[in-house]
Amino acid sequence: MPEQISTATDTGILQVPETIAIIMDGNGRWAKKRGLPRTAGHKKGADTIHTIGLEANRLGVKKLILYAVSTENWKRPEDEVGYLCKLPGLFFDRYIRDLMNNSIRVTFAGELERFPESTQKVIRKAVQQTEANTGLELCIAINYGSRRELLLAARQYAADVQAGTRDNDLTEEEFADYLFVPENVDLLIRTSGEERISNFLLWQLAYSELIFTPTAWPDFDENRLRECLEEFSRRDRRFGGIKA
Ligand code: FPP
Numbered sequence: 032m033p034e035q036i037s038t039a040t041d042t043g044i045l046q047v048p049e050t051i052a053i054i055m056d057g058n059g060r061w062a063k064k065r066g067l068p069r070t071a072g073h074k075k076g077a078d079t080i081h082t083i084g085l086e087a088n089r090l091g092v093k094k095l096i097l098y099a100v101s102t103e104n105w106k107r108p109e110d111e112v113g114y115l116c117k118l119p120g121l122f123f124d125r126y127i128r129d130l131m132n133n134s135i136r137v138t139f140a141g142e143l144e145r146f147p148e149s150t151q152k153v154i155r156k157a158v159q160q161t162e163a164n165t166g167l168e169l170c171i172a173i174n175y176g177s178r179r180e181l182l183l184a185a186r187q188y189a190a191d192v193q194a195g196t197r198d199n200d201l202t203e204e205e206f207a208d209y210l211f212v213p214e215n216v217d218l219l220i221r222t223s224g225e226e227r228i229s230n231f232l233l234w235q236l237a238y239s240e241l242i243f244t245p246t247a248w249p250d251f252d253e254n255r256l257r258e259c260l261e262e263f264s265r266r267d268r269r270f271g272g273i274k275a
Pocket of ligand 1: 055056057058059060061073076077080098099100101104118119122123171173
């Protein structure tokens, strides 16, 4: 079972989760409210990734997984999809130096191949550039869908059995290694008031604490994150057992 490893007593937070996942929702509504195009919400949302990544790193979180583009997001209007493909490039141009200065390691989860070559290139470059960093792992879920992740894992396992490199007694830990994200998630946050999982990390969320906040992702900041961690610290996690 996952452990809550560190404490950040200087901030009043009692328990800092090892792994946090965030469904960054509400960019479009945030922009609409201000009479701006939806892409302006995504642009501000990318700045929030930087803010929250730095803060999570400062607090000692090990891994932060952010749901950036789902396997369903391709249904959006062409100009929005085009912008989402450009955004990683804009983000890393602006923030890669800061990520390096804070020893943040970038990884991704999902099937990158669906993106234009140029998008794939900037993401792979950021992963490569930051791979020796020892701070927070900032994992961007991009063209990610959890059912697809589970399906690909099952197919790969079956192929390995057929090839004779695996036997039939697969354990939960071994199965997790077939996934894009092998870790258990301690805390899931979804912004902007929706209370759904939306095909995100179905296996990894088995014992997560869930927090749904009304704040839209572009407005989510260090204080909102702290409130979520304070709430997490108050939760009584028993993992199906009983209190001693
Ligand atoms: C959900 O809001 C957000 C998205 C679909 C995109 C999120 C992407 C980013 C914040 C930037 C990605 C950046 C990098 C570096 C990869 P929504 O559009 O569904 O909002 P709505 O529900 O209000 O319409």
